[in-house]
Amino acid sequence: MCIFLSVLRLAPAALKLELEEKLFGQHLATEVILKALTGFKNNKNPKKPLTLSLHGWAGTGKNFVSQIVAEHLHSKGLRSNFVHLFVSTLHFPHEQQIKLYQDQLQGWIRGNVSTCASSVFIFDEMDKLHPGVIDAIKPFLDYYEQVDGVSYRKAIFIFLSNAGGDLITKIALDFWRAGRKREDIQLKDLEPVLSVGVFNNKHSGLWHSGLIDRNLIDYFIPFLPLEYRHVKMCVRAEMRARGSAIDEDIVTRVADEMTFFPKSEKIYSDKGCKTVQSRLDFH
Numbered sequence: 001m002c003i004f005l006s007v008l009r010l011a012p013a014a015l016k017l018e019l020e021e022k023l024f025g026q027h028l029a030t031e032v033i034l035k036a037l038t039g040f041k042n043n044k045n046p047k048k049p050l051t052l053s054l055h056g057w058a059g060t061g062k063n064f065v066s067q068i069v070a071e072h073l074h075s076k077g078l079r080s081n082f083v084h085l086f087v088s089t090l091h092f093p094h095e096q097q098i099k100l101y102q103d104q105l106q107g108w109i110r111g112n113v114s115t116c117a118s119s120v121f122i123f124d125e126m127d128k129l130h131p132g133v134i135d136a137i138k139p140f141l142d143y144y145e146q147v148d149g150v151s152y153r154k155a156i157f158i159f160l161s162n163a164g165g166d167l168i169t170k171i172a173l174d175f176w177r178a179g180r181k182r183e184d185i186q187l188k189d190l191e192p193v194l195s196v197g198v199f200n201n202k203h204s205g206l207w208h209s210g211l212i213d214r215n216l217i218d219y220f221i222p223f224l225p226l227e228y229r230h231v232k233m234c235v236r237a238e239m240r241a242r243g244s245a246i247d248e249d250i251v252t253r254v255a256d257e258m259t260f261f262p263k264s265e266k267i268y269s270d271k272g273c274k275t276v277q278s279r280l281d282f283h
């Protein structure tokens, strides 16, 4: 039932349209997510589950995109029984209980994939996850036909992390300082730096987990830091979502209240679009 639904549901053109309309300033993430999901969906016989690792500064759209993707795979999105969100600090808070978390996670994933092969698992705050927890799911992400009678090959795993955000920002800033357009940043400028940077980062959640050196992550997806103009776009989107008329004075006031870095140039919003909604309440 859920496989049938998910195959029917992923309409690449609709996903493309929604990402292009709603996700601001993330040309690379849009491109890679579309490519990854379309390729996976068109493959009748995937050799492993799809694993996406989303990286970037706070408030740049990682959770937002995961939500959109989830809705395109299972109609109820995050509320679907086939979409599961884990938040490190909420679900795996205590370092002493790693063994317990590993057992629970394995049982949970096994149970859910047995019920629905195309289950979606989202792990938020990977950079706050104790190294080792993710080891528990490594066998599920590998190229096995089955693990204990269950095939994981149609499942999708999405990891969200701030790890690598500094490397992405550095490259974006280099482009900006060289007078080059943000849209000219290509995946090849970022992907290698990112996979090595994340691999060597003790706090990435993937550190020494074997997921990277065994090539179990299919796509590293960079989220660029958001600029003033993107923050303004977020304010307008939020106004539209609230059914309000767009008031450019308020848009500017909200954007002006955000703080931008680096200190010298003040180009990127340090919270991305994250606090836009709450700030708008005051206007």
Ligand SMILES: Nc1ncnc2c1ncn2[C@@H]1O[C@H](COP(=O)(O)OP(=O)(O)OP(=O)(O)O)[C@@H](O)[C@H]1O
Binding pocket: 022, 023, 024, 025, 026, 056, 057, 058, 059, 060, 061, 062, 063, 064, 065, 160, 161, 162, 226, 234, 272, 273, 274
């Ligand atoms: N690139 C973007 N385009 C449109 N809206 C965005 C974008 N980035 C963030 N937003 C808005 O800001 C809110 C917060 O962003 P989101 O939770 O996706 O950030 P995040 O990258 O997951 O941050 P964190 O790393 O802190 O968890 C979103 O719900 C969305 O409304």
